[in-house]
Amino acid sequence: MNNISKNDLTDLTQQIFEHSGFSEKDSRHCAEVLVFADVRGIDSHGVARLPGYLRLIDAGRINPNPIFKWNIRKSTTGTLDADGAIGLISASAAMKKTIEICDQFGSGWIAVNNSNHFGVASYHATLGFSKNYMGFAMTNASPLVVPAGGKERMLGTNPICIAIPGKNGKDFILDMATSAAANGKLEIAQRNGIDIPSGWAIDSDGKETISANAIKDNGALLPLGSQENTGLHKGYGLGSWVDIFSGVISGAAFGPWCPPFVAFLEPKPNTNGKGLGHFVGCWDLDGFQNSDIIQKNLNVWRKAFEESNPINPNKPVLIPGDPEKKFQQERESNGIPLNLNVVKSLEEICNTHNIKSPF
């Protein structure tokens, strides 16, 4: 039995961050962001990443006690130098700042530099939902993805999240990597000893491969679109947009200079910018029309798509964000079915830090 309740997992994760030098408040926040991903079924971005974050903390590449430097240059725009913070903290802080700006001006935008991986984008993007603010969040990441026509890893899987608050939780939440498949999917195929579909990766010569070891063997991931004649250049364009907004605009590193997530790889020297970067912001629904009217029509929109003709009669058309919502309802009731390896890694952390294991 590996199911663990949301509360127990959050408490445990909080303790682990506290043992790593984070304040109680920041530890609680980090725990909530990671467990939010687990609860919503995005297991790759939940506590499974904890050992990776801890190794970066140990290596001095994540600062547990950062001092934020804000540089608000216009009424609605500015940057945050996150002082090497974990992105789980800095992206939420930036989003909260844009919410304050939005209170006054109807929209707000912060580009973050000198940060680290921010976990699941939708956590940050939904922070203004109680005020009926639409959220926007993107981040660059360690290079794994080729540009269209290229065979060199130049971009991260660079996600885009757009979150639109509906009535009574009938939201629209798009949170997507701009690569055809996430690296986590290759790792799962690798563990299961199976091939990957064509369209996910190329080998080191730039040829399409179905080997789950593509990344290990110096290959790379393909952008969304996968092939030249099915819009590969569009996925490349989207990933580039994310990189330029998160890196070039913010003052963070970008492209091939983005620092690696794994602690055993050193960041490159002369990175043209500091750490990883994010770009977050929000718009007030009421800044366009009365939010009641917008949300009424969003329900009409949702219903039209849900009731549209599916290819397979047993598989109705889904609304972005709804599969995660379903996981959330299920896991908040029945607990989170953690992977055995994740449980093992958490137990090891508990041993090292002398924390009572809940397993």
Added chain:
Amino acid sequence: MNNISKNDLTDLTQQIFEHSGFSEKDSRHCAEVLVFADVRGIDSHGVARLPGYLRLIDAGRINPNPIFKWNIRKSTTGTLDADGAIGLISASAAMKKTIEICDQFGSGWIAVNNSNHFGVASYHATLGFSKNYMGFAMTNASPLVVPAGGKERMLGTNPICIAIPGKNGKDFILDMATSAAANGKLEIAQRNGIDIPSGWAIDSDGKETISANAIKDNGALLPLGSQENTGLHKGYGLGSWVDIFSGVISGAAFGPWCPPFVAFLEPKPNTNGKGLGHFVGCWDLDGFQNSDIIQKNLNVWRKAFEESNPINPNKPVLIPGDPEKKFQQERESNGIPLNLNVVKSLEEICNTHNIKSPF
């Protein structure tokens, strides 16, 4: 010899709009937007669309003399009821309003309803380049694209454009449909009597097809990603984002209710909103960092990608927007090589309106 100079084509197009009841100023603007597309090699969105627009004007579905109603609800956000205007005019007007807002607040956003097709998104999105404003433009469109798992046409090819001004024209301009391929590409294959690649379209049963007649035969276009295991749901998510911002947020029609571009198909009754919709906006580069620093780093970004290792040594990696820039340089010097059918349709219009043909 079908090459025509940019100026001659613009003058001709202006005359045609004037003969259709548009003011001189609006006619000039419409001509400039259409010819901008032709000059940049986006032939599908240039004067080739003129007959389609004219039929909509004749059918009373485009209003040549609209009265705009602005509803600016917050400092940086609002809507425009375009009174049935052609999108070429209303999207640019909305963008110019966001530029004014941006002058004061560092960013600005307008959602447009009661409009029509706006031509090429990048024209509008680049209007703030002289002020170093990044532009953003999207529009919904007549339904041709299925949602992930669906076989019903629910979305337009719904483009997203993001335009970042560089130093001396070293810009980044991403302007992409959110479908795997544009309908224009099917039409070209149809004319040439060849099959289309798999991944572009499905037939009326929801099965993948390589028939160039897919749309004619009641099939539909696939979202970017094309297949379930290569991220089809992401293209669907992006197209949905565009539809909700352009339609639901603005008060325009959305999803299956978007009015058709072809005049022989009637718009549906009870559309939950008025006409087509757009969503445009901009951010001031200087709102984040000194724009000199950002543009210097954008050049570093560009150079890194241009010089990255290509799969084919003769095909270097390209920057989004650069292929169109190359067309622009070439065609501004040597004229625009119009397709014979397009020339014929322009000559017909000239005959009908008693305009001297330049061909």
